Amino acid sequence: MSKRNVKANEVILDQVEENQETIVETTEETVETTEEVVQEQAPETKEEMIQRLGNKSKTIR
Structure with a gap:
């Protein structure tokens, strides 16, 4: 190869x-x-979902 090509x-x-x-x-x-x-x-973790749903069910009761 030529120097130019190199x-x-x-x-x-x-x-x-x-x-x-x-x-x-x-x-x-x-x-x-x-x-x-x-x-x-x-999505929320299983623990977060349980906490959130648990809090709502306590509020409803």
């Missing part, structure tokens, strides 16, 4: 490496955001 390949490989790092960072941020949203929208 240099071009190095530039391309550097860009690929940068893109991979960006993909990893973006994926990590997406996972983090998804976990936050799931936590916010997650």
Whole structure:
């Protein structure tokens, strides 16, 4: 390969490496955001439901 081709390949490989790092960072941020949203929208735990329903039944009686 010519020196020019080698240099071009190095530039391309550097860009690929940068893109991979960006993909990893973006994926990590997406996972983090998804976990936050799931936590916010997650149904209450069994214990929380028992507590909530238990409190209502005591109020009704």
